[in-house]
Structure formats: structure tokens, C-alpha cells
Amino acid sequence: MDLTKKRFKEEFSQTFENMYAFDIKNSTAIQQYTALGNYLRFSYSDDWNKTNKKYLNEQVKQVYYFSIEFLPGRMLKSNLLNLGILDTVRDGLVDLGLDFEEIVKSEVDPGLGNGGLGRLASCFMDSIASLGLPGNGNGIRYRYGLFQQKFVDGYQVELPDNWLRNGNVWEVRKENKAVTVRFGGQVGLVEAANGHLKPTYFNTQNILAVPYDTGMVGYQNDVINNLRLWSAEIPPEEEIHYHTIAEREQVNQITEVLYPDDSNHEGQTLRLRQEYFFTSAGIQSVIQYYKQTGLSWQNFPDKIAIHINDTHPSLAIPELMRVLLDEEDLSWEQAWEITKKTMSYTNHTVLQEAMEKWPIDMVKKLLPRIYQVIEEINRRHIEKKLSLYGSDLTYRTAIIADGYVKMAHLAIVGSHSVNGVAKLHTEILMHDVLNDFYQMYPAKFNNKTNGITQRRWLHLANEELTKLIDSKIGTDWKTNPAELKLFKAFIADQETLDKLGTIKLVNKEKFAAYTKNEMGIEINPEALFDVQIKRLHAYKRQLLNVLHIIDRYLKIKEDPTLAIQPRVFIFGAKAAPSYSYAKQIIKLINALAELINNDQEVDDKLKIVFVENYGVSLAELIIPAAEVSEQISLAGKEASGTSNMKLMLNGALTIATLDGANVEIRDFVGEDNLFLFGLNDQEVQILNKNGSYHPREIYETNPRLKQVLNTLIDGTIPDIEMEGRVIFDSLVYHNDEYFLLKDFDSYIQAQEEIDLLYQNKTKWNQKSLMNIASSGPFSADFTIQRYAEEIWKIDSQLIDVHQKLFLTEPI
Numbered sequence: 009m010d011l012t013k014k015r016f017k018e019e020f021s022q023t024f025e026n027m028y029a030f031d032i033k034n035s036t037a038i039q040q041y042t043a044l045g046n047y048l049r050f051s052y053s054d055d056w057n058k059t060n061k062k063y064l065n066e067q068v069k070q071v072y073y074f075s076i077e078f079l080p081g082r083m084l085k086s087n088l089l090n091l092g093i094l095d096t097v098r099d100g101l102v103d104l105g106l107d108f109e110e111i112v113k114s115e116v117d118p119g120l121g122n123g124g125l126g127r128l129a130s131c132f133m134d135s136i137a138s139l140g141l142p143g144n145g146n147g148i149r150y151r152y153g154l155f156q157q158k159f160v161d162g163y164q165v166e167l168p169d170n171w172l173r174n175g176n177v178w179e180v181r182k183e184n185k186a187v188t189v190r191f192g193g194q195v196g197l198v199e200a201a202n203g204h205l206k207p208t209y210f211n212t213q214n215i216l217a218v219p220y221d222t223g224m225v226g227y228q229n230d231v232i233n234n235l236r237l238w239s240a241e242i243p244p245e246e247e248i249h250y251h252t253i254a255e256r257e258q259v260n261q262i263t264e265v266l267y268p269d270d271s272n273h274e275g276q277t278l279r280l281r282q283e284y285f286f287t288s289a290g291i292q293s294v295i296q297y298y299k300q301t302g303l304s305w306q307n308f309p310d311k312i313a314i315h316i317n318d319t320h321p322s323l324a325i326p327e328l329m330r331v332l333l334d335e336e337d338l339s340w341e342q343a344w345e346i347t348k349k350t351m352s353y354t355n356h357t358v359l360q361e362a363m364e365k366w367p368i369d370m371v372k373k374l375l376p377r378i379y380q381v382i383e384e385i386n387r388r389h390i391e392k393k394l395s396l397y398g399s400d401l402t403y404r405t406a407i408i409a410d411g412y413v414k415m416a417h418l419a420i421v422g423s424h425s426v427n428g429v430a431k432l433h434t435e436i437l438m439h440d441v442l443n444d445f446y447q448m449y450p451a452k453f454n455n456k457t458n459g460i461t462q463r464r465w466l467h468l469a470n471e472e473l474t475k476l477i478d479s480k481i482g483t484d485w486k487t488n489p490a491e492l493k494l495f496k497a498f499i500a501d502q503e504t505l506d507k508l509g510t511i512k513l514v515n516k517e518k519f520a521a522y523t524k525n526e527m528g529i530e531i532n533p534e535a536l537f538d539v540q541i542k543r544l545h546a547y548k549r550q551l552l553n554v555l556h557i558i559d560r561y562l563k564i565k566e567d568p569t570l571a572i573q574p575r576v577f578i579f580g581a582k583a584a585p586s587y588s589y590a591k592q593i594i595k596l597i598n599a600l601a602e603l604i605n606n607d608q609e610v611d612d613k614l615k616i617v618f619v620e621n622y623g624v625s626l627a628e629l630i631i632p633a634a635e636v637s638e639q640i641s642l643a644g645k646e647a648s649g650t651s652n653m654k655l656m657l658n659g660a661l662t663i664a665t666l667d668g669a670n671v672e673i674r675d676f677v678g679e680d681n682l683f684l685f686g687l688n689d690q691e692v693q694i695l696n697k698n699g700s701y702h703p704r705e706i707y708e709t710n711p712r713l714k715q716v717l718n719t720l721i722d723g724t725i726p727d728i729e730m731e732g733r734v735i736f737d738s739l740v741y742h743n744d745e746y747f748l749l750k751d752f753d754s755y756i757q758a759q760e761e762i763d764l765l766y767q768n769k770t771k772w773n774q775k776s777l778m779n780i781a782s783s784g785p786f787s788a789d790f791t792i793q794r795y796a797e798e799i800w801k802i803d804s805q806l807i808d809v810h811q812k813l814f815l816t817e818p819i
């Protein structure tokens with residue numbers, strides 16, 4: 009976007025006065041932010057309109073990315089960067105006497121996702137627009153985002169996240185595009201004009217789905233795609249039927265809150281309502297769009313791809329069937345062909361507790377017609393496969409079985425592509441978790457390793473590192489991240505290595521200022537910063553990290569004169585409110601922090617910082633300051649992970665199990681440049697299969713580990729009587745489901761290697777540089793390029809030559 013500083017200052021001041029009718033000098037940062045956001049939205053509205061019109065007029069194929077979560081982070085700076093006016097606007101605001109960073113901070117970080125899955129959806133939105141691909145998001149406009157986390161006496165307390173308090177400058181309400189979503193009632197067959205019996209719905213509860221659209225700004229390419237989030241309202245013509253507050257509340261409830269569960273299936277009716285609400289609204293709006301093209305239904309899959317991000321939107325399959333059958337009068341065969349060709353599905357987890365299944369009675373009652381369609385999909389599926397695969401295998405793939413509707417089965421049968429999110433994860437899907445389906449549909453299965461947008465996670469979060477890279481290898485890496493590997497040429501350049509160290513130190517000082525001001529904890533910026541930031545979950549093994557910290561603490565207490573590398577252990581994690589074991593681990597970490605941070609003998613050899621309310625904005629502060637990236641999930645459990653990629657991109661060295669995308673990180677960065685430990689996936693499988701794991705034996709025979717574990721129950725750590733006992737028992741007596749005791753020794757050993765390496769700053773910085781330079785392949789731009797070419801079959805609308813560079817495979 010062309011904008012001079014002079015014009016910006018004039019236009020922005022004018023916008024401010026038009027909005028507020030007073031002088032900008034007397035305004036608050038929130039008002040300045042609001043005016044600036046509106047100004048930006050006005051400035052890109054023309055390109056937004058043009059992008060939409062181009063897609064429609066040229067009838068290009070588009071993808072619709074259906075996701076129950078989007079976790080975009082603050083959008084002011086990323087929009088400025090992508091519009092190409094970040095520096096102009098920043099300078100202009102300084103001229104006007106305004107504080108840019110204050111303005112940035114006054115934007116609320118929208119918490120419309122739990123963690124990795126929602127963040128992936130937002131990284132994808134950025135890459136789709138930046139590659140000039142015709143693509144749109146479809147999701148829910150939650151009135152309240154993920155809870156705000158506070159610690160009270162070390163316990164997690166959840167507060168509501170009223171993120172819309174000051175409005176939302178980026179969204180545009182489009183009541184003219186509203187659709188009706190129907191729940192409940194009965195289905196009957198009524199004779200239509202052509203004599204056919206037509207399914208007709210009676211006594212349904214009708215909800216108005218109103219879209220709020222947000223522009224997804226591409227990186228300096230004039231493309232503005234659309235993220236459409238739906239809000240539930242009472243249809244104006246039905247106001248009369250809603251007499252009580254309770255009745256009205258029931259409607260608002262649908263889009264009121266985001267379920268705070270990560271990797272855990274929440275089986276409540278309201279969740280099923282949410283899932284149908286946004287998929288039905290999304291399908292209806294795609295259909296309305298498609299009708300404008302005037303093309304025949306047979307061409308639908310040539311113009312539309314619909315992607316199902318995990319199983320939450322998989323009702324898109326029977327919903328598209330319903331519309332084609334009941335409203336457009338297609339035959340079952342025609343509708344099924346179209347649906348399968350249109351839909352594709354990403355699996356995000358192998359955890360059994362995360363697999364969505366809905367009681368038949370619940371689906372029948374809430375979605376009677378959809379249930380009929382699913383029944384027929386299932387009937388035909390079984391009928392077709394029985395003779396080919398026999399009854400055992402075939403019935404294991406049933407969509408309806410054991411009293412439940414199995415959403416993953418529906419998603420696989422109803423789509424043409426099923427992908428995992430890292431090589432190892434896809435292997436596990438094909439050969440283990442989804443092997444029955446893999447035998448039936450080998451060609452559907454494929455891998456698309458997750459990625460992250462380097463624009464947010466390097467360019468914006470770490471401007472100093474960006475400048476250094478620009479000065480060494482030029483700026484083409486921003487549109488072709490494969491070029492980051494050119495940075496490897498500076499592996500022996502002492503000046504570059506020292507500069508890397510200085511930049512890291514400055515970022516650590518910034519974080520230290522935060523912990524001092526916001527938490528009252530003073531940390532030494534010269535200490536090693538060790539970071540584990542992700543949802544709190546047993547399989548991610550924050551507890552293993554804790555055991556290592558306790559081991560260190562005991563070492564220092566045993567010999568207070570010990571010359572040990574000072575470390576700051578940084579945690580950021582929310583626990584699902586109903587996940588008591590995870591909350592007990594939070595309490596443990598906070599109690600340990602209380603003990604260690606206040607122990608004079610420990611001094612600054614050891615500190616624990618557990619930030620409250622971890623989210624995208626805190627990630628942007630912590631990641632540039634990180635030196636060690638903790639990716640220590642039990643092998644075989646983490647589908648991909650993406651914080652591993654963000655941390656690597658910012659020069660942290662990874663300590664990892666061979667899990668998820670860690671395997672590919674190892675392949676690209678080389679075994680010498682990260683620290684591997686622990687069981688691999690095969691070894692875990694064997695231990696699980698033959699039941700030969702006995703943690704109690706390890707406890708009894710490993711004196712050091714015994715000492716460490718005993719601190720949980722012997723009063724060493726204050727105020728955790730109950731939690732310490734539960735956690736201790738889970739490890740020693742209740743079979744240590746995630747093999748912490750088994751991996752303890754090799755984890756400690758890897759940590760010692762880290763300390764040793766850290767003593768040699770040059771060698772450390774060399775490995776840091778290798779990590780940065782090897783992270784190009786994990787750009788979401790590549791991930792999205794593969795989705796676009798191999799699954800969605802959509803084309804970039806850019807003619808700019810530099811975009812062709814994307815076609816180079818990262819090596």
C-alpha cells in the first residue's frame with residue numbers, strides 16, 4: 009500500500025476527529041488504537057472488495073477452511089506489516105507525539121482458540137492470503153474467549169474473557185448475509201410438485217446465524233481474504249416466540265463461550281449445537297455464493313474445496329448432503345460424489361480421550377434430518393465394503409456403532425483426503441490408529457506437516473533478529489523462507505555470532521523487565537532461559553521438567569557453593585478447568601517457584617517464572633528470549649507441535665523426544681544441533697503392549713530419582729500436601745502412564761549437556777544460528793503450498809515472479 013508519512017498523519021488525525029470529535033492530544037491509547045484500526049480497515053476495504061470480486065468474476069476455485077477455533081493474536085501490527093506501512097505509521101505516530109507500543113498493547117488479544125489447533129488455523133489464514141490463494145476461514149464468533157487465567161495461592165482461577173468490551177475494529181457485521189440454522193423438530197415426507205416425496209422439517213427451532221467478516225491481509229500483495237465468524241441470534245420474525253429470558257438465553261448461549269478443553273472431547277449438547285451451527289451456516293453461505301456463479305452442481309468441486317480442521321466441523325459432510333438432496337433435489341449418488349470431492353479432513357490427535365463421538369439419541373433429537381443422512385451414509389458404506397473387507401474390518405469402520413456417532417469415521421468416509429500433521433503422526437494414523445481405514449482407502453491418506461508464519465513469529469516478534477538476517481542475506485527470505493538457509497554461511501563469522509548473542513540478551517532483558525514489573529520476580533538476564541510454553545497436559549510432560557528442576561534444587565542445597573550454570577525456567581500454560589490433574593501440576597509448579605525463588609542459598613542459580621494467562625501475545629514476548637525449547641512429550645502422543653518451530657526460528661536450542669514434528673526438526677537441523685533423549689515411539693509401543701513397565705521398580709532402584717520424587721510427599725515443597733500425594737501416586741503406584749520415570753535419567757543427562765555447551769558462547773551461538781537457518785521448511789507458506797497443490801487444487805492469483813520462488817522445495 010502506498011502511503012507517505014505526511015498523508016498518514018493528516019488522514020489519521022482526521023479519522024480520529026471524525027470518530028471522537030475531540031483532539032487526539034486528549035485521547036487514551038484505546039481510543040488511538042480504535043481510530044487507527046478503523047483507519048486501516050478503511051484503507052484496505054477497496055482491496056478487500058476487489059479481491060472478493062476477482063474471485064467471483066473469474067470463478068476461481070476457492071477453499072473454505074472450517075475450524076471451530078481461530079487464534080489470531082493482536083492484528084494491528086501484523087496488518088501494518090502486511091500492508092507494508094509498519095515503519096511509515098510508526099514514524100508518523102511518533103511525530104504526532106503518540107506512543108506506538110502503548111497503542112499496540114491496548115488491542116485485546118482475541119482468545120478464540122485453546123492452543124495449537126486454533127493458532128494453526130490463523131497461521132494458515134496468513135499464509136493463504138500471503139500466497140495470493142483464494143481462501144476463507146469459517147468459524148464461531150465467541151462472545152467470550154478462552155478464560156483469563158489468574159493464580160491465587162498458586163491455584164489456577166478462571167475469569168471470563170470479555171474480549172469485545174471495547175468493540176472489535178477489524179470485523180464487519182453482515183446481517184444481509186445471515187442464514188437460518190435449524191435444530192430439533194421432526195422430519196416428515198411431503199409430496200412435492202413433481203410428485204416426489206420430499207423430506208420436510210416441522211417444529212424446528214430456528215436460529216439466525218449472522219456473519220462477522222474480518223479481512224485477512226496478505227503480505228504486501230494487495231490480497232485481502234475473508235475470515236467469517238458466525239454469531240447466533242433470534243430471528244427478527246420469531247421474536248414473538250421468545251417470551252422468557254431463559255428462552256432468549258438459550259439462543260445466545262450457542263456462541264457465548266469457547267469450550268476450554270484442549271485435546272479432550274467435551275460431550276455436551278451445547279458443544280454439538282456449536283458444531284452444527286457454524287458448519288451449517290458455513291455450508292449455506294458457500295451454497296449462496298456458488299449459486300451466484302450460475303454453474304451446474306456437477307462443477308461444484310471444481311470451484312469449491314471445504315477443509316475440515318479436526319472433526320469438530322465434520323457435520324459439514326451430512327449438511328452439504330442435506331442441502332443437495334432436500335433443497336436442490338439431487339440424487340443421492342450425485343450428492344455423494346460432489347460431497348466427497350469437495351471435502352478434505354485433517355486429523356489432529358491420536359489421544360483416545362480427544363476422539364469425538366456423540367450419543368445417537370443426542371444427535372437424533374438435536375439434528376433429526378442430519379441423523380437420517382448419517383445413517384444412510386453409514387448404511388451404504390457398510391453395504392459397499394462388507395464383501396470386499398469382511399465383517400470384522402468393515403464394522404470397525406462403522407460411523408454409527410456402540411450407541412455413538414463417530415465423527416472421525418464420518419470425516420474419513422465423507423472426504424477425499426485425510427491428512428496427519430507431521431510425518432510420524434501420519435505414520436501412526438496409517439499403521440495404527442486409523443489402519444482399518446488405511447486398508448480401505450490407502451490413497452486418501454497423506455501428510456502435511458504443520459507450519460508457522462515467519463511474519464508474526466520472527467519479523468514482528470523479533471525485529472532485531474530480523475534486521476540482522478536482512479543485513480546478512482537480504483530480504484527475499486520473507487517471501488521465500490527457504491532462503492533462510494543462506495544464513496548458514498555465517499556459521500564461522502564471529503561478528504554475526506556475537507550479534508546473535510547480543511540480540512538474545514536484549515530480548516531476555518525485555519522479558520526480565522516484564523517479570524519484574526508484572527510479577528515482582530527479578531531474574532538475571534545472563535542466566536540460561538529455559539522455556540516450556542503450551543497447554544498443560546499430562547502427555548506434554550511439564551512434570552518431567554519439574555522433576556529436573558527439583559533435581560537441580562537438591563544439588564544446590566547439597567552444596568551451596570556448587571558452580572552450576574544459572575537457569576531460569578519459564579512456564580506458560582493454561583489447564584482445562586475440569587482437568588484436575590493438570591491443575592494440580594500448576595499448583596506444584598507455583599509452590600516450587602515459591603520455595604526456590606525465595607531461597608537465599610539458591611540465589612539466582614535457579615529461578616522459576618510461571619507467567620499467568622499464556623496466550624499469543626505472551627508467546628511473542630517469551631519466544632525471542634528463549635534459549636532452550638522444551639519439547640518433551642511422550643513419543644507418539646504430540647501430533648506435531650508448533651511452539652517447537654516458533655522457538656527454533658528464534659534461535660532456541662531444542663531438547664526433545666522424537667515426537668511429532670521434532671523428528672523433522674532433527675532431520676533439518678541435524679542431530680548435533682539439538683538434544684534428544686528418551687524412549688522413541690516404537691519403544692513406548694512395546695512397553696505398552698507387553699505390560700513390562702514397572703515404575704515402582706525404578707523408584708526403588710534409582711536413589712536419586714527416589715530422592716526427587718520424595719520431595720512431593722515429605723514436606724520439602726510447601727503447601728502441596730494433597731497435590732504432591734496425587735502426583736506422586738500417579739507416578740509410582742498408578743503405572744506412570746507417560747513414562748516419566750523411565751525417561752528421567754536420559755533427560756537429566758541431556759540437560760547436563762546443555763549446561764556444558766552453554767559455557768562456550770561461540771559454540772552455543774553457532775548452534776543457535778543453525779537452528780534459525782534450518783527453520784525455513786517449517787514456514788506455513790510451504791505447508792499451505794502443499795495443501796493448495798495436493799488437496800485443494802487451488803491456484804495463486806499472483807503473477808508476481810517472486811511468488812514462483814515458493815515452488816522451490818525446502819532442502
Ligand SMILES: *Cc1c(COP(=O)(O)O)cnc(C)c1O
Pocket residue numbers: 122123124127541542543622623624627648649650651652654
Ligand atoms: C503455538 C502456540 C501453541 C501450540 O504450542 P504447542 O507447544 O505446539 O502445543 C499454543 N498456544 C499458543 C498461544 C501458541 O502460540
